[in-house]
Amino acid sequence: MTSARHFGTIGVVGAGAYGTALALAAARAGRNVLLWARDGATVAAIDETRIAPRLPGVALPESVSATAELGALAAADAILVTVPTQSLRQVCEGLARALPAGRPAISAAKGIEQTTGLFATQVVAQAWPGSVPAILSGPSFAADIGRGLPTAVTLAADDAELAQALAEALSSPAFRIYHSADPRGVEIGGAAKNVLAIAAGIAIGLGYGESARAALVARGFAELRRFGEAHGAQGETLMGLSGLGDVVLSCASAQSRNFAFGLALGQGRSVAEASGGALAEGAFTASVLARMAKARGIEMPIAEAVAAIIAGGSGVREAVTGLLARPLRAEL
Numbered sequence: 512m513t514s515a516r517h518f519g520t521i522g523v524v525g526a527g528a529y530g531t532a533l534a535l536a537a538a539r540a541g542r543n544v545l546l547w548a549r550d551g552a553t554v555a556a557i558d559e560t561r562i563a564p565r566l567p568g569v570a571l572p573e574s575v576s577a578t579a580e581l582g583a584l585a586a587a588d589a590i591l592v593t594v595p596t597q598s599l600r601q602v603c604e605g606l607a608r609a610l611p612a613g614r615p616a617i618s619a620a621k622g623i624e625q626t627t628g629l630f631a632t633q634v635v636a637q638a639w640p641g642s643v644p645a646i647l648s649g650p651s652f653a654a655d656i657g658r659g660l661p662t663a664v665t666l667a668a669d670d671a672e673l674a675q676a677l678a679e680a681l682s683s684p685a686f687r688i689y690h691s692a693d694p695r696g697v698e699i700g701g702a703a704k705n706v707l708a709i710a711a712g713i714a715i716g717l718g719y720g721e722s723a724r725a726a727l728v729a730r731g732f733a734e735l736r737r738f739g740e741a742h743g744a745q746g747e748t749l750m751g752l753s754g755l756g757d758v759v760l761s762c763a764s765a766q767s768r769n770f771a772f773g774l775a776l777g778q779g780r781s782v783a784e785a786s787g788g789a790l791a792e793g794a795f796t797a798s799v800l801a802r803m804a805k806a807r808g809i810e811m812p813i814a815e816a817v818a819a820i821i822a823g824g825s826g827v828r829e830a831v832t833g834l835l836a837r838p839l840r841a842e843l
């Protein structure tokens with residue numbers, strides 16, 4: 512049986528906002544952490560100031576060391592891969608070349624690969640065949656984790672014992688990790704909630720008010736559930752932290768980059784202006800999510816509307832008018 516004791520050293524790949532936050536969480540859980548960044552400037556900044564540029568204001572403890580060498584992660588017992596979804600394949604291919612086989616690879620990406628329609632653990636399995644894929648997702652802003660504010664997330668792997676051991680190894684009082692053997696459910700929740708957060712932002716940006724937001728979130732969650740169940744996700748997972756929990760957070764707060772992106776679109780900004788250089792994963796996931804749903808005959812009008820707006824095929828008001836004009840139906 513795998514136990515938390517086996518995970519003395521954790522590698523974190525990607526020193527962005529979330530990678531840095533998870534490095535901090537792992538250190539607070541008592542692990543040694545090797546934090547990999549692709550650029551030497553980030554490594555130098557961490558070495559010199561103990562602060563990672565993407566998560567300002569939070570000092571990293573000495574148990575976190577930064578490196579720009581993927582090979583240095585050979586000392587890690589498990590790897591958290593914290594790069595955006597569309598970079599996951601390339602990064603995992605690099606890990607496959609750099610590290611011996613057999614390690615858990617826990618993705619924290621919240622998206623679907625655009626070119627293939629693959630979920631995060633599927634990308635990891637393909638690009639790094641020697642790894643054991645897992646997924647961590649749930650309501651957790653990097654800045655909140657950085658400040659030590661409490662939250663809870665889910666870590667899932669096909670092997671329930673492994674998921675439990677990893678969850679125990681990475682948990683601390685303010686960062687509670689529940690375990691699950693339903694990685695598909697966890698990764699679908701994380702991917703779809705970003706598209707719904709954009710939709711919620713658009714509704715608020717248009718000035719439609721809180722009732723509209725709540726109605727949109729409920730109907731959006733029905734889409735998430737339909738899509739998840741059609742792809743083999745368990746209903747309990749979709750109703751849990753990584754599904755409903757993250758939908759609630761991301762659709763309610765302008766701290767969410769996806770919500771903020773939608774808000775700017777609703778206020779009349781163009782797609783390029785609205786992103787403002789910040790990562791909004793849902794902007795990349797919307798089209799592939801809508802495409803996958805259509806291919807299986809799953810009704811996802813809100814995801815389709817977001818995809819059409821981002822692709823430039825529909826104006827914001829036109830898309831929302833289209834949603835409001837849909838025929839009334841049974842609430843399923």
Ligand SMILES: NC(=O)C1=CN([C@@H]2O[C@H](COP(=O)(O)OP(=O)(O)OC[C@H]3O[C@@H](n4cnc5c(N)ncnc54)[C@H](O)[C@@H]3O)[C@@H](O)[C@H]2O)C=CC1
Nearest residue numbers: 525526527528529530549593594595598620621652653790
């Ligand atoms: N920031 C947050 O509060 C949360 C983020 N996430 C997820 O974590 C993932 C990463 O997000 P953030 O850390 O916020 O983004 P970020 O933009 O702050 O950082 C992304 C990091 O990935 C690195 N990166 C990107 N492409 C790369 C490549 N091809 N090779 C090597 N490194 C590469 C960048 O250098 C950067 O350090 C996303 O899927 C996001 O949805 C999940 C929960 C919360």
Ligand SMILES: O=C(CO)COP(=O)(O)O
Nearest residue numbers: 649650651652767768769
């Ligand atoms: O996933 C997140 C919170 O759980 C972060 O949301 P954003 O990527 O929209 O900022």
